[in-house]
Every structure is written in structure tokens, then in C-alpha cells.
Amino acid sequence: MFCVKCGAECEDFEDSGILRQKCPHCGYIHYKNPYPCVAVLVINDRGQVLLGKRGEKSIYPGKWCLPCGYIEYDETYFEAAIRETKEETGIISPPDGIINVVSNMFDNGVHSLVVVMISYYHGSEPLKPGDDIIDASWFDVDDLPPLAFSADVFSISKYEKMLAEGGITALTVEGNSVYGH
Template structure:
């Protein structure tokens, strides 16, 4: 099986669009064109270096007992609005990625989950401002009451045929769900010490 791990829908350099006007530490104006090979600006006054890195996120494949997958429709005001995606979001600085998965699934679907493991990691060079690195997890429902929340306005359990017809926000989601329905997915177990006890069944 081929593992798809890099998705690029932008042809320009994000760094050029993320150039800062002023040093965030001391306020000195950055030189107009100052940018190194890897999109860095360095302050001539305080030596502050502006590093640009991808934003880390998680998504979760949640399975039903009939082996369907849960996806959500993004609100019309969200980026890539009215398209479908797997539940997920950005990792906060204070969280482990496992904690993020539980929080995001709870916020977006109302469900508590039991995470089985990691199925892939992908780079999404989405557009000139958004470059994410996403850990994809797989798990099952362990409780809660299903209700769309946060940026999702509708939830749907899909089988393979329905999956083929969905309009997805992210190419990576389509590929990972393809892989699931092909039955070719391998799972790396997660560190169970960081699983919240509330998700245990």
C-alpha cells in the first residue's frame, strides 16, 4: 500500500506572506526585504529570530460498530466552508496530542472516544498562509451524546459508497479514509498513560 503523507495545494512560499513588519520583542522595524532561505527575519537590535514552522494538529477517524466513519460539515463561515472533514484541530501548547484529540472530538461531535492509535502523519501545504502537520488517529465511540459543535454544523456516519461522493475540505482526509475503507490501515498504539480515564469503557 502506498502511504500518502504530503499534500501541497499552494505553489508560492508561505514565508513571503508571513513576513513581519516589526520585531515582536523590541519593536524595531524589520528591513523591507529581510528574509533568509528558510523564511526567517532577524532583528538587528535585539537579535530576535522569527522562525516560521508548520502548525501542529490532529484529526481522528472515529469508527462505528458497522465500520462507518464520522465526518462533519464545516460551517459556511469557516475556512473551506460547507465542505466535509474529519473531526480535529490544532494542538494547544499546554496539551499532548492525545489530549487534543479528546478535546476536539468532544467540542465538535459531543462524543467521548477511546483512541486505538496513530495511523499516519501528513504535511498539508494548504495555501500561502496555512501549512499544517497533522497526526491522524483512529478510535471508537466510548460515550457522550452526538451533536455537532464548534465549526461543524452537521455530522454524518459514512460508508465507502458515501465516502466516494463527499466534497472534502482536505485532500489528506480523502486519502486517509480511502485507506481505511481499503482495509490497508496499520495502527501504531498510543501511550495509554495519557488516555483520560473518562474515555475508558
């Protein structure tokens, strides 16, 4: 690896038991951190969950998942949730709250930290799969297709459990972006 600041070749060093890369010229340390992501548990008026079928070039092709993706630089997690849902399913359904935060570790070496939000969709727009999603559909919670991510299984199960216990507990999405010094 080459330093992103000065271009010098980095060297391995151990930092509290973790192998990292450090630039011997400028001292820059490369920290390998999880990727920030969002997923949205979209629920329609019939209590169904919105899922997208992953395309051939995606990780876990042919399996289904919640609308999800990476948070872009200069984008809040709230904006990312709206964008990913629209890109993958064609609908606009702003999040109503946060129901979970999970870590994913995938077979391809990607590690992500996912803010899972819930959104109640009251519209009637037709679903239009896009981006890396080849199909989008509404599913009854007790009749789901094979899911790509264990985090989605966990989040949907958590939603079912909250319903059975009398209601949804979600954090607000206020303060989705805070600026200042």
C-alpha cells in the same frame, strides 16, 4: 513585522534560500513553521466514519471533514484529539492509535502538520455538532460526501486499504507526552 521579544521592527534576510524576518536589535529570528494539528478517524461498530460539515466561516464551507483542529499550548496531541472530537461532534472517543501524519497546505496560506489518529467508538451518544461544524453524521466508507481536505481523503483511503489487506496498522499512542530535562 515587529519583534516579539523587544518590539523593534524586523528586517528581511535570507537563510539558506529561505526568506525570514530577523530583529536587528536583539537578533531574534522569526521562523514560520507549520501549525501542529490533529485529526481523528472515528469508526463506529458498523464500520462507518464520523464526519463534520464545515460552517460558513470555516475554510472550505459546506464540505465535510474528520474531527480536527489545532493542538493548544500545554496540551498533548492525545488531549487535543479528544477535545476536538468532543467540540465538533459531541462525543468522547479517545484515540486508539496513530495511522498517519500528513502535511496540509491550504488555499488561505496555512500550512499544518497533522497527526491522524484512529478511534473506535462503541457508544450511543447522539451527535451534537459544535465549534465550526454545523452538522455531524456517520457515513459508509464507500458513500462519503465531498471532503474538505485531501489529507482526509488520503487517510480514509489508507484505512480502507488496511482493512482490505487484513487489518489496521497503527502506532501506539503511548508516550503522548514526555516531560523531563
